[in-house]
Amino acid sequence: MKASLRRVAAAQSGPGFQIAPMIDVVFVIMLYFMVMAGAVPKEGAHRTLLPALGEPSDDPPLELTVRIDEDGQVALNDDLLDSPESTSLPELAGQLQDAKAVGGEVLVTINAAEDARYQRIIDVLDAVGLAEIRNVTFTSGGE
Numbered sequence: 001m002k003a004s005l006r007r008v009a010a011a012q013s014g015p016g017f018q019i020a021p022m023i024d025v026v027f028v029i030m031l032y033f034m035v036m037a038g039a040v041p042k043e044g045a046h047r048t049l050l051p052a053l054g055e056p057s058d059d060p061p062l063e064l065t066v067r068i069d070e071d072g073q074v075a076l077n078d079d080l081l082d083s084p085e086s087t088s089l090p091e092l093a094g095q096l097q098d099a100k101a102v103g104g105e106v107l108v109t110i111n112a113a114e115d116a117r118y119q120r121i122i123d124v125l126d127a128v129g130l131a132e133i134r135n136v137t138f139t140s141g142g143e
Contacts, residue, residue, distance in 0.1 A: 061105035061135065066092070066124055070115040074124060089127040096131035107135045114140060 067075040072084035074092055081091040099106050108128055112121050128136055 059104050061107040062099055062102070063107045063109065064096070064099060065109045065111055066128075068110065068112040068116045068120055068124060070113045072117065072120045074120075087123050089123055092124065093127040093130045096128060096133060100131050100133060105135065106131075106133050107137070108133050109137045109139060111139045 065077055067078070069075070074081050074084075074089060076092060076095050081095065082089045096106075096108070110121065110124055110128075125136070
């Protein structure tokens with residue numbers, strides 16, 4: 001009778017919690033993440049050129065402000081230039097080249113409205129690049 005009670009108790013208790021399959025699953029997941037970590041591209045070093053110390057210039061740089069409105073209208077020092085549909089911005093590029101030709105250092109500040117399209121900002125940067133101006137800063141929103 002005691003043997004039959006033991007069999008009934010063993011049948012009701014079930015197999016219990018098996019730890020071995022859980023360890024196998026954990027090791028498979030760990031192996032997956034170890035293998036995938038090698039596939040992640042490493043971030044390359046960003047080459048940054050810092051300004052060199054030099055003779056301070058007596059002439060302050062010529063500061064120009066390019067404003068980009070929500071509708072894409074571009075203004076140079078509050079003078080409207082080009083149409084909002086123009087992608088090459090020839091008037092802006094010409095004015096910037098004229099300012100660069102005068103001589104001295106030119107500093108351009110791009111003031112983009114918060115709702116301005118990114119493509120329009122790229123168009124302005126292209127015009128600044130055509131004038132070979134390297135000192136560019138950005139502002140956004142209200143002044």
